[in-house]
């Protein structure tokens with residue numbers, strides 16, 4: 128890699144504090160990062176990306192398998208030879224005048240049988256400092272690897288950050304990732320979406336486990352009883368917020384514990400339960416909208432040792448974003464690096480601006496978040512951001528039905544990826560941008576996993592984003608989502624009542640605890656209505672997606688769909 132990229136020097140990262148200080152000083156000297164007020168925000172720094180490099184670029188993301196068919200119809204594909212050739216040209220001499228950093232890292236708790244090792248080469252200090260938070264990085268990782276172990280080879284370079292020369296390529300058959308031309312989170316922190324999801328999902332298929340775009344949380348009831356839940360929502364659809372939920376006043380005796388906010392690795396445990404491990408060590412969370420009411424745990428987490436990216440930099444060297452608190456009267460420097468005042472048309476923070484913070488700093492972090500065997504999952508939740516159709520919550524009828532429901536999630540696109548936002552698209556299991564192999568084979572793998580779990584979790588669907596005709600949310604969301612989680616736990620324990628409908632079980636009137644709380648008139652009826660006509664239309668529109676998957680779509684998916692159609696036609700709603 129040195130011979131290819133020709134760096135001036137190479138630095139092997141040990142992950143020490145001294146190294147962090149050295150890299151921080153170096154990055155400050157070039158303007159790559161700014162030190163924030165160390166009294167108010169100790170250990171915190173600020174970074175602004177190139178304005179053309181503030182989100183994942185799905186169009187420039189490729190799965191490079193030898194056979195195009197294996198990448199499947201939902202991924203962009205390049206042949207390995209073309210990809211190595213094309214990217215090799217861009218990498219060539221690209222680190223002249225720069226330092227090459229070699230970053231060994233572990234995804235998952237060190238020593239856990241679930242953990243995977245990677246080594247990322249990069250010419251970005253910003254990336255090294257982020258990886259330092261997001262993974263277990265440095266000496267411990269190298270020791271964990273030993274002299275002969277398997278690891279994912281990750282090559283990353285900024286090159287000239289030109290989107291025309293930007294490619295994020297995955298070579299699952301070589302356990303290799305090459306990413307060039309972007310310094311943005313999901314494109315550049317290769318342990319995250321590239322390794323833990325795209326390569327991870329491929330390894331999971333091969334080795335019999337699942338790599339999922341899911342948060343993991345624990346719920347402790349007043350008697351001290353625990354249940355763990357894993358939930359898949361597409362990017363910017365509420366994983367971090369749900370993972371850090373604070374119970375509303377009426378539920379003071381309950382506690383929600385955060386295990387992970389973005390990725391879950393799921394395996395069948397020795398006890399026959401489905402076990403979940405968070406492969407990450409930090410949160411790369413959405414800043415806008417985060418405040419002391421919506422997510423007090425996130426706000427507390429990011430008071431120290433945090434990297435703020437593309438938010439507003441205030442003159443007092445603190446940070447601000449839309450939805451944090453009243454805009455700073457004195458303005459600041461916006462995400463584009465321009466002077467900004469509350470009267471400016473441009474946003475202060477980019478809608479996809481982010482914080483990077485150590486998970487261990489979160490007040491709600493679970494005491495079990497680094498358990499090597501993972502936590503046992505009682506319920507899996509699928510959801511999306513969709514203004515109408517699905518009830519607030521429903522329980523699926525079986526693992527196969529749940530797999531079908533996950534496979535057919537649709538959600539509005541968000542600013543986490545470049546391109547138009549607010550467009551409804553199919554995002555199966557919230558993995559459309561992250562599945563490293565053929566989507567039809569992925570569905571088949573989900574079905575096979577169901578057969579292997581002796582004590583399978585129940586599968587639910589939620590939508591926190593239902594709106595009325597004026598576009599107002601019908602459900603307040605955030606902390607109030609606990610009411611829905613508790614209904615699910617009640618279903619798992621056999622105590623919560625449900626009404627069977629054509630689409631699955633919905634809460635029986637009165638079984639969703641609405642104490643100390645009121646919704647607008649008519650909201651509850653809308654939130655739980657099963658609109659037969661709309662569902663029949665939905666089934667039609669799923670076919671377009673199923674046709675795209677082609678002949679690797681498992682028969683069981685079509686079967687579940689026809690059973691749903693039959694139930695709708697027979698029973699109405």
Ligand code: GTP
Pocket residue numbers: 360361362363364365366367368369388389411412413415416417421543591592600603604605608
């Ligand atoms: P990624 O990090 O991109 O994978 O996103 P995420 O799924 O973790 O999303 P996050 O929790 O950061 O939420 C994204 C946006 O959804 C923020 O603007 C939140 O304010 C909003 N949001 C989260 N939970 C809720 C909810 O329950 N109701 C409503 N209406 N909005 C929510």
Ligand code: SPV
Pocket residue numbers: 183311312313314319320361362363389411543544
């Ligand atoms: C997402 O887009 O789903 C994220 C942010 O979690 S990134 O890590 O950049 O992919």
Ligand code: MN
Pocket residue numbers: 340361362363389
């Ligand atoms: Mn994500």
